Amino acid sequence: MTLPSFGSFGSDIEVFEESRSTLLGLAYRILGSRADAEDAVQDTFLKWEQARKDAEPIETPASWLMTVCTRRCIDLLRSAHKARVDYVGTWLPEPIATKTEPTSEEHMALASSLTTAFLLLLERLTPKERxxxxxxxxxxxxxxxIAKALDMQEAACRKLVSRARTTVDRPEVRHTVPRARQEQLLDAFEGAIVRGDMASLSALLSDDIDLHADGGGKVPTIQQILRGKDAVLAFIGKVVQPSWSANRWVPVDINGGRGVLLEDDGKIVAAMSFAYDESGNLADIFVVRNPDKLARLREEAIE
Structure with missing residues (x-):
């Protein structure tokens, strides 16, 4: 996916809006937060407006916007890393609504870069590597x-990408799972929560499955990652099922795959997304309960 090019300037707003969706997708992937991504895109627009008012020569608007947005994201990411050190419990990326086009291979590849598992791997990179x-x-x-955007030599940028690949390019993270398999998992999970049918869910879990929960210190949740099939099933049966069985179960597309929202009186109280192993079994469950991270889930989907 490439940033759009522009044959004519039009108004400031028209030019910016043509690239807004792409900039938002880039910013979210860098920052792992929709709120911060929207701030970065808004800051980019303000600088764009000022540059046009100052009659600053801009030969390639798309490249200019990408450069400004990337630099702003790097600044925000550095600040975010400091805040995440003091985060209460497990930190997870802010869940987002995503557009799903199962018949498009290009879209499936792009969607795989939005998964929670992939974004967590990106957390291991330096801001510029990311x-x-x-x-x-x-x-x-x-x-x-890229060298222009990062204010670095091209050779140094190549090294950044090469180092990042050793950490991020893992087939088990970027591989896609058929939508039918994802739906099967959702049905089994709903059966476990709503009817207490743990057997159907158990058959779809990897033996070394991990359950991650993010409450941000604002709602009760487990503070550490829960590891292993037996421990995860016991937690779902003893804690999750009694707490969530009366909530409304809403299947949705979250972070590039099928997920679910739990609603209580129309208010989202949890969002779940998943990761799968190469056999199609569930390898990770990601539960976000931090209300600050659930507030924007109804907004425009990110590509």
Whole structure:
């Protein structure tokens, strides 16, 4: 996926809006937070407006916008890392609604870069490694343009991407699971929560499954990652099922795959997304309960 090019300037708003969706997708992948991504895109627009008012020569608007947005994201990511050190419990990316086109291979590949598992791997990279990798590997930006965006030599950018690949390019994280298999998992999970049918869910779980829960210290949840099939099933049966059985179960597309929202009197109280192993079994369950991270789930889907 590449940033759009523009043949004519039009108004400031028209030019910016043509690239807004792509910039938002880039910013979210770098930051793991929709709120921060929207701030970065808004800051980019304000700088765009000011540059046009100052009659600053901009030969390639798309490249200019990408550069400004990337640099702003790197600044925000550095600040975010400091805050995440003091985060209460397990930190997970803010869940987002996503557009799903099962028949499009290109879209499926792009969606795999939105999964919670992939975004958590990106957390292991430095801010510039993360930006360089995403720009080149996901958004297909050339190394010369990346070098300009990061204010680095092209050779240094190539090294950043190469180092990032050793951490991020894992087949088990980027492989896609057929939608039918995802639906099967959702049905089994609903059966476990609503009817207490743990057997159907158990058959779909990996033996070394992990359950991650993010409450941000604002709602009760487990503080550490729960590991192993027996421990996860016991927790679902003894804690999750009694607590959630009366909630409304809403299947949705979250972070590039099928997920679910739990609603209580119309209010979202939890969002779940999943990761699968190469056999199609459930490898990770990601539960976000932090109300601050659930507040924007009804907004425009990210691509």
């Amino acid at each position: 930006a360089a990798y995403l720009l080149h590997e996901i958004f297909e930006i050339s190394y010369p343009e």
